[in-house]
Amino acid sequence: QLQLVESGGGLVQPGGSLRLSCAASGFTLDYYAIGWFRQAPGKERERVSCISSSGGNTNYADSVKGRFTISRDNAKNTVYLQMNSLKPEDTAVYYCAALPGRLFSLCVSPGGMDYWGKGTLVTVSS
Numbered sequence: 754q755l756q757l758v759e760s761g762g763g764l765v766q767p768g769g770s771l772r773l774s775c776a777a778s779g780f781t782l783d784y785y786a787i788g789w790f791r792q793a794p795g796k797e798r799e800r801v802s803c804i805s806s807s808g809g810n811t812n813y814a815d816s817v818k819g820r821f822t823i824s825r826d827n828a829k830n831t832v833y834l835q836m837n838s839l840k841p842e843d844t845a846v847y848y849c850a851a852l853p854g855r856l857f858s859l860c861v862s863p864g865g866m867d868y869w870g871k872g873t874l875v876t877v878s879s
Contacts, residue, residue, distance in 0.1 A: 755868050756777045762858045764848050765839055771875060773834040775849030781786030782806075782825065786857040787832040788866060789823060791845035793876075801847070804832060806854030810811070817843075839877045848873040 763772040777792060788803040802813045802823040811823050822835040832849060850858060850866035859865030 754755050757851060757868055757870035759847060759849050759870045759873040762847060764876045764878065766879050767840060767877055768838050769877070770835070770837045771839065772850075773836065773875075775832040775834075775870060776832045777851070779809065781827075782830050782832065782849050782851070783827045786854050787823075788791065788852075788860045789832075789834045789847060790850060790863055790866075791843075791847045792872075793842075793845040796845075798848070798859060799821050800861055800863070802834060803860035810857060813875045830835040836875070839875075841877050842860045844875060844877050846874050848872045870874055 756872050757777050765771050784806055786799045786805050789801040791801050792798040800814055801817055802821055804811045804823045804825055808825050820838045825832040849870045851868040852866050
């Protein structure tokens, strides 16, 4: 059974940092592009960042460029999202999702993804 499990969310003050992890079980992430998406209350789910299967290509939403960094460790079957300089508007449930690596270009909207985790809540507040 293919599963993605997010972890690392929590409450952080503005300006703080968190690192989210997305661990896969039941399959190897080597052949999959992975995306991080988020959904704030009352808003649509949006792409945050994506990384290709090799890790050689990444993309970011304009709102997080320069603050967030996506990376992967295929040996650990895990993808990370390092979030720095967090703002209250980053508050959301963060999801990781996967799609076949050859379809990396589709990793720009939720509809393009095949497999989803259940999410982890990030709250940025003083």
